[in-house]
Amino acid sequence: MNLTGNDLKQIGFIEGKALGLALDLVEKQYTDLPFDDKLALLKQVVNNPTSFINDATLAPVAAELLRPLDDTIALNVDGKSYQIYGADAIEQGALQQMETAMKLPVTVAGALMPDAHQGYGLPIGGVLATNNAVIPYGVGVDIGCRMCMTIYDIPTDKLQEKKEDFKKLLVNNTKFGQATFKKPKDHEIFERKEFSELQIVREMKDRAWQQIGSSGGGNHFVEFGIVEISNTINECNLAPGQYLAVLSHSGSRGLGANIARHYTKVAMDKCKLPQEAKHLAWLDLNTEEGQEYWLAMNLAGDYASACHHQIHERMAIGLRETPLAMIENHHNFAWKEKDANGNEIIVHRKGATPAGKGVLGIIPGSMATPGFIVRGKGLAESINSASHGAGRTMSRTKAKQTILQGHVNKFLKEAGVELIGSGLDEAPMAYKDIHQVMNYQKELVEVLGSFMPKIVRMCGDEKFQEVD
Incomplete structure (x- = not known):
């Protein structure tokens, strides 16, 4: 004899999703259980759903019962466990954000990298795996922000011998923040169908064209430096030794930022979460909005890559050299993996x-x-991830308030670094010890080589003009 909706109403269920789930699961999963035992089991669930929140079969019913009567989606009572790398160097705010993320109903697994610090929604340095759901703020505002390095067979002593020439190359061929090139280079990215099919992307096409090949503000940079290869990198045919290199860090500019803002609002309107988790609102990938964001995110990631490639093309032309290799990766993104x-x-x-x-x-x-140039080790517990940098040890505001320019100048001089632009918020003292961070993740990556900056350009250098 099968249970009915009326049977469940008599033991405390109300009309709604929980009732339907209970009927479906109990008849599919407990087919051999007598009628009265089925009813008794579901009575336990409806009277104390918290105790069934981790039940292999009845957890969906318990979760639905715990959902507030309004349209706010309840977090799971207990968050899933996750691996932390370098926990003693991670601020409490980042840990709290990660713990909240691990309570999302769509969360499958998570990990926190040693450079982690507090952000919006998911902490910066946070890795989160979900089931068929994408979280715009889990990707971040600067979609597809990435690193890109080109390596040259040029004697490294040229950086000192012709320092002014290298500085001139950077000043004439890079743009930061609000600055853009008078004549931007065209790129095949603008032929993508997303620029005509997705409204938010279509509205940003002209601005994206204007900003192509430029870099953002904050911690974004283009720099010349010295690469020391310690282990042969077969993928790039690079033997151990010293090389001159260009390294850039930037993302998808206004295009990515506006995609992030638009779809975060869409997600927050459709997926109402408790206050502490509101920035973790997700889009189901089976919905039109979820598919739109996925397409827009991937376009923004490819646009970020196109910006980097143009930066490095300009450098190669200025150097009159063809690079031996290019290595790149992005770190504000969502991937479909297994x-x-x-x-x-x-x-x-x-x-x-x-x-x-x-x-x-x-x-x-x-x-x-x-x-550092690294090769991943594919550790499942880290969800195949590592840190994306040293990570901040103080906020931008605190850095501006406490760090003295004289101390920064002394640090740069001792390191042999020439800086064009930047503010106190990007001072080396505002960051964690990169060597300690790398030590925390020895099981995550193999170090193949190092890169030491020598001539660095960042945002905040409006006084520098193009020079002949």
Whole structure:
């Protein structure tokens, strides 16, 4: 004899999704259980749903029963466990944000990288795997922000011998913040159908064209430096030794920022979460809005890559050299990947470097400390991820209030670094010790080489004009 909706109403269920789920699950999963035992089991669930929140079969019913009567989606009572790398160097705010993310009903797994610090929604340095859902703020505002390095067979002593020439190259061929090129280079990215099919993207096309090949503000940079290859990188045919290199860090400019803002609002309107989790609102990938965001996010990621490629093309032309190799990766993005059981998951890396087995990447330090070329080890517990940099140890506001320009100048001089632009908020002292960060993630990546900045250009250099 099968249960009916009226039977469940008599033991405390009300008309709605929980009742339907209970009927469906109990008849499918407990077919051999007598009628009275089925009713008794569901009575326990409706009277105390919290105790069934982790039940292999009845958890969906319990979760629905715990959902507030309004349209706010309840978080799970207990969050899933997650791995933390370098926990003693991570601020409490980032840990709290990660714990909240692990309580989302769509969360499958998570990990926190050693450069983690507090952000909006998911902490920067947070990795979150979800089930068929994408979180715009789990990707971040600067969609597809990435690292890109080109390596040259040029004697490294040229950086000192012809320092003014290299500075001139940077000043004439890079733009930051609100500055753009008078004659932007065209790119095939603008032929993509998303620029005509998605409204928010279509509205941004002219601005995206104007900003192509430029870099954002904040911690974005283009710099010359010295690469020291310690282990042969077969993928790039790079033997151990010293090389001159160009390293850039930037993202998808106004295009990505507006996509992020638009779809975050859409997600927050459709997916109402408690106050502490509101920035983690998600879009179901089976919905039109979810598919739109996925297409727009991927376009923004490709646009970010196009910007970097134009930066490096300009550098190559100025150097009159063809690079030996290019290494790049992005770190504000969501990927469709497989878990250990072969199930598809959506992996958000908000300020985290992909570190699947054999995957090359770049983890920078600060303007006056080394970065590293790495190869991922594919550790499942880290969700195939590593840090995306050193990570901040103080906020931008605190850095401006407490760091003295004289101290920065001394640090740069001792490191042998020439700086064009930047503010006190990007001072090396505002960042964690990159060597300690790398030590925390030895099981995540293999270090193949280092990069030491020598001539750095960042935003905040309006006084510098193009020179002949």
